[in-house]
Amino acid sequence: MELVNEVLDITQIENGQLRINSQPVNIPKLLDDFPPMLKQLQGDKKLNIICNQHDLYQKTLLVDPLRLKQIYTNILSNAIKYTPDGGSVTFEIYEELFLNNKYINLIAVISDTGIGMSQEYINHMYSKFSRATDSKINKVGGYGLGLSIVKELVDLMNGRINVTSKEGHGTTFKIIIPLECCAENYKALQDISDTSAHNTCKGMHLLVAEDNTLNYEVISELLAMYGITCDHAEDGSVCVEMFRESSIYTYDAILMDMQMPVMDGLQATSAIRNLNKPGAHSIPIIAMTANAFKDDIQRCLDAGMNMHMSKPVNMEKLLKALAKFKGEVIVDC
Structure with missing residues (x-):
């Protein structure tokens, strides 16, 4: 079912049919869903998973909650998959105030101490079905579509995504998405x-x-x-x-x-x-x-x-x- 959903997403993106449905979303409340979800993704693996949210000035932002969760979940899922027992995965999220407070940058930093990626792989990792390693050998699931979808969704939200990685030393993704503040927030600031x-x-x-x-x-x-x-x-x-x-x-x-x-x-x-x-x-x-x-x-x-x-x-x-x-x-x- 996961593969079917990802293929449908890719098809919608390629056909220009995927839409971002922004709505007022309480960001801290949305983030509360992640610790239990990460615990479930972790399964029996012995990992140190850290969730850190801070500097959330604007609690309510206009965003597509489903797609925002999809972006973070795909990257976190990979981090957990490719981090061996005894390693750590960190999910940090915060806001940067923008030019006139009508917008903020919602910034997520997802880092792990896993297997890392080569520069050669990083250069094409957003291609459909790209994988850094053989899933049969490493005994991890997935179909290599996740990062391609993540990149497309971030682009649709006018955001950007950066990655730093070194083989054997882990990977860090930084996702920056500009979001509009709730109208009532902005009006209060203007007044x-x-x-x-x-x-x-x-x-x-x-x-x-x-x-x-x-x-x-x-x-x-x-x-x-x-x-x-x-x-x-x-x-x-x-x-x-x-x-x-x-x-x-x-x-x-x-x-x-x-x-x-x-x-x-x-x-x-x-x-x-x-x-x-x-x-x-x-x-x-x-x-x-x-x-x-x-x-x-x-x-x-x-x-x-x-x-x-x-x-x-x-x-x-x-x-x-x-x-x-x-x-x-x-x-x-």
């Missing part, structure tokens, strides 16, 4: 008044990456007028190191200048997002730059920034952005 934004931001502590001392003094004085304190990073590399060494929740957001010596804002943002540290994936990073062309804004977002602001900074706009990113002003549907 934040100036007074509400000021009150929400009071007491915040920011990390400001700015190589020009005068510019830093100006922005720090403006922030202080609204009860916001900040620390100064003289360039991108200093910013990365200060965030790396800080305690969790030290900073509520990072204001990132784009043109700095040693390490620019794009490089610093990418380095922070790749840190193995709580909050590295989720701390709001706001670009501050004189460049406001569409390509410049897109480069900021591609590097992992949440928002782009032109210099000189509009304080009301900045305060509202900070208030939107702060968890207490994000409401559930």
Whole structure:
């Protein structure tokens, strides 16, 4: 039956008949289904299976729950199949706030300590019926259609999927899917008044990456007028190191200048997002730059920034952005 369903999915995709049926979905509730399902997939295998969900700012998102589950289940099923006894499988999921909070990136990282894959196999693993090993020899089930379907579904959702693997050392998949927030969530964020934004931001502590001392003094004085304190990073590399060494929740957001010596804002943002540290994936990073062309804004977002602001900074706009990113002003549907 599994093979029949997968062939039907592939046929629908190829014929352009497969549709994504988005609806409001409570993400934490959907994720609650995975631990018992993974236990069932594990069977008698002795594996350490870890499920970790964090930084889920928007609880309700518009998504096709069936297809989202299908994506994760296919990859998790492979991870369990190809990980021998004594190994581990980790399913991490979190959100990255997006440009205006109308959308977020839902990010899943699925890693295992299994047999891994060769680069040659990775190059064609999304082809139908591709398999890394002979199922008869390795005594694992499956028909090699799963990853092909996963790739097609991720593409249909305008997402992307990355993989790193080494033979004998395991595999890590990272699935990034942009999803629209529930309309009520977005409306609540849009309706934040100036007074509400000021009150929400009071007491915040920011990390400001700015190589020009005068510019830093100006922005720090403006922030202080609204009860916001900040620390100064003289360039991108200093910013990365200060965030790396800080305690969790030290900073509520990072204001990132784009043109700095040693390490620019794009490089610093990418380095922070790749840190193995709580909050590295989720701390709001706001670009501050004189460049406001569409390509410049897109480069900021591609590097992992949440928002782009032109210099000189509009304080009301900045305060509202900070208030939107702060968890207490994000409401559930």
